[in-house]
Amino acid sequence: MAESQAPTAAAGKAEPNHAVRIASIWLVLAIVADLLIYFVWQPHLPPGRMSDNARGQQFDITVMAVLCAPVLLGVWTYFGYALVNWRRRAGDTEDGPPIEGNGKVQAAWITVTSLIVLSLAAFGTYELIVPAGAGGGEGPVPIWKPSGVVTTAAWTPGSTHTLVVQAIGQQWNWTYRFPQFGGMETTGLELPINTPVEFHVTSLDVIHSFWAYQLGVKADANPGVDNVAFVKPLQLGQFVVRCNELCGIWHGAMFDYGNVVTASQFQSWATSIQTKERANGTLAALPPYATTYDPTEISQLGQAWAKLGIVGAGGYYYPGPQTGTPGDPVSP
Amino acid sequence: MSLPARIVTLLVAFAAVVAGAVFLVVNYIASSLPTVHYVASGGVVNVVLQEDPQNNDPSNPDWVSYYVQNPQTKQWVHTTLFSVPKHTRVNVTILGYDGCTPLRNNYWSQVQGTTGSTVTVQQFATVGKPIDSPTTTKMINSWSNCAVAHTFAIPSMHLFVPVPSPNTALFNKDACGVSPCTSGPHSQETFSFMSPDHAGYWRWQCFIPCGGGFLDGNGGPMQTIGYMTGEMEVSA
Numbered sequence: 001m002a003e004s005q006a007p008t009a010a011a012g013k014a015e016p017n018h019a020v021r022i023a024s025i026w027l028v029l030a031i032v033a034d035l036l037i038y039f040v041w042q043p044h045l046p047p048g049r050m051s052d053n054a055r056g057q058q059f060d061i062t063v064m065a066v067l068c069a070p071v072l073l074g075v076w077t078y079f080g081y082a083l084v085n086w087r088r089r090a091g092d093t094e095d096g097p098p099i100e101g102n103g104k105v106q107a108a109w110i111t112v113t114s115l116i117v118l119s120l121a122a123f124g125t126y127e128l129i130v131p132a133g134a135g136g137g138e139g140p141v142p143i144w145k146p147s148g149v150v151t152t153a154a155w156t157p158g159s160t161h162t163l164v165v166q167a168i169g170q171q172w173n174w175t176y177r178f179p180q181f182g183g184m185e186t187t188g189l190e191l192p193i194n195t196p197v198e199f200h201v202t203s204l205d206v207i208h209s210f211w212a213y214q215l216g217v218k219a220d221a222n223p224g225v226d227n228v229a230f231v232k233p234l235q236l237g238q239f240v241v242r243c244n245e246l247c248g249i250w251h252g253a254m255f256d257y258g259n260v261v262t263a264s265q266f267q268s269w270a271t272s273i274q275t276k277e278r279a280n281g282t283l284a285a286l287p288p289y290a291t292t293y294d295p296t297e298i299s300q301l302g303q304a305w306a307k308l309g310i311v312g313a314g315g316y317y318y319p320g321p322q323t324g325t326p327g328d329p330v331s332p
Numbered sequence: 333m334s335l336p337a338r339i340v341t342l343l344v345a346f347a348a349v350v351a352g353a354v355f356l357v358v359n360y361i362a363s364s365l366p367t368v369h370y371v372a373s374g375g376v377v378n379v380v381l382q383e384d385p386q387n388n389d390p391s392n393p394d395w396v397s398y399y400v401q402n403p404q405t406k407q408w409v410h411t412t413l414f415s416v417p418k419h420t421r422v423n424v425t426i427l428g429y430d431g432c433t434p435l436r437n438n439y440w441s442q443v444q445g446t447t448g449s450t451v452t453v454q455q456f457a458t459v460g461k462p463i464d465s466p467t468t469t470k471m472i473n474s475w476s477n478c479a480v481a482h483t484f485a486i487p488s489m490h491l492f493v494p495v496p497s498p499n500t501a502l503f504n505k506d507a508c509g510v511s512p513c514t515s516g517p518h519s520q521e522t523f524s525f526m527s528p529d530h531a532g533y534w535r536w537q538c539f540i541p542c543g544g545g546f547l548d549g550n551g552g553p554m555q556t557i558g559y560m561t562g563e564m565e566v567s568a
């Protein structure tokens with residue numbers, strides 16, 4: 001790139017080859033920048049190296065940076081070179097040469113930028129599909145799944161069996177259900193290391209978004225929708241779970257911390273909660289595990305309403321003194 | 333327009349914007365709710381709250397609401413802001429004057445984060461007239477008997493407490509209709525927790541969709557500080 005019309009040289013001096021000079025400066029800068037990005041910056045780029053998705057996303061961001069840095073440096077080099085060499089000298093009142101397009105520069109610019117954009121599109125598509133959705137929510141019927149893993153009714157440590165975790169958003173807290181542990185529910189999230197995890201993200205009220213930052217998982221939590229995302233944690237430690245969809249007054253406070261632990265630590269954590277919830281009656285009080293929780297379809301909730309003398313919420317969960325048609329916000 | 337005129341116009345416009353912003357901020361701060369301060373004595377602090385089916389604010393009189401009791405005057409303050417000292421045992425008493433609403437997520441029927449993971453509950457026909465003896469429990473199932481009116485939760489402390497509704501028959505007969513409630517059938521619930529080790533603000537809220545008349549019951553009082561949600565300030 002960066003080929004240019006050289007302004008008329010000062011009288012008596014041979015004009016140097018500006019294009020070669022600019023290209024040389026640019027090449028050195030670009031190589032240095034790309035080496036620094038790849039080897040020095042990459043390990044510190046978000047979202048870290050805690051899971052397969054996180055590593056993939058970090059690599060993708062590195063590739064973007066490695067490709068973008070030379071483009072940015074090309075523009076900066078040209079500007080810098082022009083400012084230093086082609087600025088107006090004292091006493092110089094002459095006009096610059098007329099510029100009437102340059103077919104070669106235009107063709108090269110269009111070709112190179114098209115190649116960069118199209119290859120990034122191909123790269124991005126590959127990086128989304130091959131790592132099983134790359135940690136993004138794929139909806140209720142995911143078409144990109146991790147290969148070679150199985151989901152069984154029970155989960156045991158050391159297995160390559162998928163751990164199924166349901167993330168439930170509600171104003172304003174996340175809870176988690178573990179169908180392989182009797183459908184027990186928790187406010188905390190522990191995950192076993194080196195284990196394929198299948199998240200089922202849903203909501204009990206408005207739209208939330210489940211964002212396990214260091215795991216590279218982000219999936220919208222829509223009421224009535226089962227949104228599936230996959231991850232395999234690869235490092236022990238803490239991660240943060242945030243709600244990533246404006247969901248009301250405490251949206252900003254809707255975050256918590258989870259932990260990646262060893263498989264046996266996870267097993268004892270999960271079974272201890274299951275035991276506690278069986279003993280104190282919580283398990284029996286929960287509705288059966290389901291991929292979504294439409295209040296009008298939970299029979300225990302319907303029975304609770306019936307005991308209150310309320311029959312049919314008309315599309316509303318809370319059958320208060322309201323008017324209007326379902327789907328419209330109403331005022332009392 | 334001459335240069336001085338343009339400069340003056342610009343300065344006046346700038347001053348108007350600044351004045352507007354200052355007015356909004358001052359107005360917001362001045363209109364903010366009072367905070368009830370609880371001071372420890374003997375290493376414990378006693379926080380007393382009540383839950384009412386209505387409130388005495390003319391702007392939203394039919395919204396359900398919490399009240400906080402001033403520890404000195406024993407007056408009920410219409411606010412949901414209170415402060416406690418850090419690293420102190422907090423004994424909470426909640427008087428439940430409001431009727432039941434089923435939880436959307438019945439998981440919140442479980443008591444979590446209190447000392448012993450329990451609450452102690454007693455029912456009253458009116459103030460000073462218990463109709464049963466105190467019971468200590470680890471959960472109050474909001475679906476089986478519709479026994480829960482609201483919840484008190486400080487999510488970032490993993491503290492989640494269902495608060496029982498009054499005896500249904502008594503409530504249907506003479507529920508408290510004037511807030512703050514000083515008589516009428518109510519539940520009394522007590523539990524304890526340790527306040528955090530450092531100063532700051534902890535959001536608390538109810539998980540029952542109790543915003544009657546709002547879509548899914550989650551608007552109005554559920555989204556408004558001073559009604560079903562507030563902040564616990566932890567002082568140094």
Ligand SMILES: [Cu+2]
Pocket residue numbers: 169170172207208209243244245246247251254
């Ligand atoms: Cu949210």
Ligand SMILES: [Cu+2]
Pocket residue numbers: 396481482483538539540541542560
């Ligand atoms: Cu409530």
